[in-house]
Amino acid sequence: MKLKILPTHLRDKKRYLAFQAISEIPLQREDVISLIMESSGNLYGACGTSQLGLWVVKVWDYTTPGANTVKGIIRCKREEVDKARAVIPTITKYKGKRVVFQTLGISGTIKAATTNFIKLKAADE
Amino acid sequence: MFFDFHIGNHPELAVDAGKMGYSGVVLTACSRDCIDHPETLKNLRESADNLKTEGKTLKGETKLPTIHIGVEIEAKNQVDLKKKVQKFRKKADVIMVHGGDLQINRAAAEDPRVDILSHPYRTRLDSGINHVLAVKAAENRVAMELNLKYFLFTRPNQRYRVLNQFRQIMKLHRQYHVPVIITSDARSPYDLRHPLDVVALAACFGMTKEEAGDALSKTPQEIMERNEIRDEVIIPGVKLVK
Numbered sequence: 487m488k489l490k491i492l493p494t495h496l497r498d499k500k501r502y503l504a505f506q507a508i509s510e511i512p513l514q515r516e517d518v519i520s521l522i523m524e525s526s527g528n529l530y531g532a533c534g535t536s537q538l539g540l541w542v543v544k545v546w547d548y549t550t551p552g553a554n555t556v557k558g559i560i561r562c563k564r565e566e567v568d569k570a571r572a573v574i575p576t577i578t579k580y581k582g583k584r585v586v587f588q589t590l591g592i593s594g595t596i597k598a599a600t601t602n603f604i605k606l607k608a609a610d611e
Numbered sequence: 612m613f614f615d616f617h618i619g620n621h622p623e624l625a626v627d628a629g630k631m632g633y634s635g636v637v638l639t640a641c642s643r644d645c646i647d648h649p650e651t652l653k654n655l656r657e658s659a660d661n662l663k664t665e666g667k668t669l670k671g672e673t674k675l676p677t678i679h680i681g682v683e684i685e686a687k688n689q690v691d692l693k694k695k696v697q698k699f700r701k702k703a704d705v706i707m708v709h710g711g712d713l714q715i716n717r718a719a720a721e722d723p724r725v726d727i728l729s730h731p732y733r734t735r736l737d738s739g740i741n742h743v744l745a746v747k748a749a750e751n752r753v754a755m756e757l758n759l760k761y762f763l764f765t766r767p768n769q770r771y772r773v774l775n776q777f778r779q780i781m782k783l784h785r786q787y788h789v790p791v792i793i794t795s796d797a798r799s800p801y802d803l804r805h806p807l808d809v810v811a812l813a814a815c816f817g818m819t820k821e822e823a824g825d826a827l828s829k830t831p832q833e834i835m836e837r838n839e840i841r842d843e844v845i846i847p848g849v850k851l852v853k
Contacts, residue, residue: 508800508801528767528770529770529815568811568814569811569814571807571808571811571812572808572811572812572814572815574808574811575759575763575804575805575808575809575811575812576763576812578763578764578801584799584801585801586800586801586802586803586804588631588804588805588808589805589807589808
């Protein structure tokens with residue numbers, strides 16, 4: 487039996503962080519997830535990470551010749567936006583290669599985050 | 612208005628920083644390079660000027676940050692430091708001292724010609740400054756640098772130590788009003804961080820949003836203002852009016 491979803495007033499309020507990542511080797515969705523969770527674990531520990539409610543919603547590949555760029559959206563709790571944002575600059579290395587994450591913006595819905603910050607190409611929609 | 616006062620001597624990095632949202636950068640050359648190759652500073656200035664003219668022709672969507680030239684001084688001892696500060700003060704816009712050694716830290720904090728004391732906690736277990744140095748540095752307006760690269764590239768199991776050192780500096784900042792500045796020490800585009808991300812990260816070492824904002828924008832502006840009138844100031848409090 488499937489659980490009934492929570493009534494709206496009991497659900498966590500969320501915020502969506504749009505980010506882009508530039509790296510020396512191509513990144514997949516799984517790599518992004520492990521990078522974010524690992525660095526959050528390093529910065530806040532298991533206890534702190536559990537409070538942020540981090541979740542990688544979606545990742546788009548924007549790789550062009552010469553630069554591996556990835557854009558995506560992370561979900562976190564509304565009250566912990568600043569703490570979740572602090573995780574993003576602490577990512578420095580992946581498999582010994584350099585990688586950098588930058589926040590593009592914060593938004594209340596996935597739709598607004600994609601239209602305002604990710605700016606999808608028409609073909610991807 | 613955000614500033615990054617410690618970026619490696621690659622003019623292309625200034626363009627990247629401009630895209631990221633910084634409105635001013637200081638390209639820093641090492642004093643060792645400047646002595647071995649005396650043209651370093653001149654070349655750096657020329658390439659920065661070239662970028663400016665290119666930026667004008669582009670009428671760019673991305674604004675080019677204002678570029679200043681700085682020197683990071685590595686000294687063996689106090690006498691050596693004094694000599695090098697004297698040598699580079701007129702040539703560079705910003706003077707930075709490569710700290711870490713207690714005696715160098717002390718000499719830098721006591722010298723009003725120095726603008727920034729770079730990582731006084733380098734390779735140390737404590738923060739490298741105490742209340743005595745803090746009072747001196749506040750008198751002479753020598754800013755303490757919180758170096759993000761030093762924090763991010765320390766092994767994760769050692770990071771608590773760096774955070775602790777940053778916290779100690781912030782404690783002294785609140786007590787004695789030592790100027791504090793946050794810099795990236797970027798050598799490549801992979802080291803640059805978005806300024807608002809840096810503000811969020813600064814909460815980890817106990818800075819409030821206002822303090823982090825001051826460290827990224829107010830302190831650098833003060834340094835630039837002071838350096839503009841430095842030639843006209845005869846002794847502290849007396850300025851030559853032409």
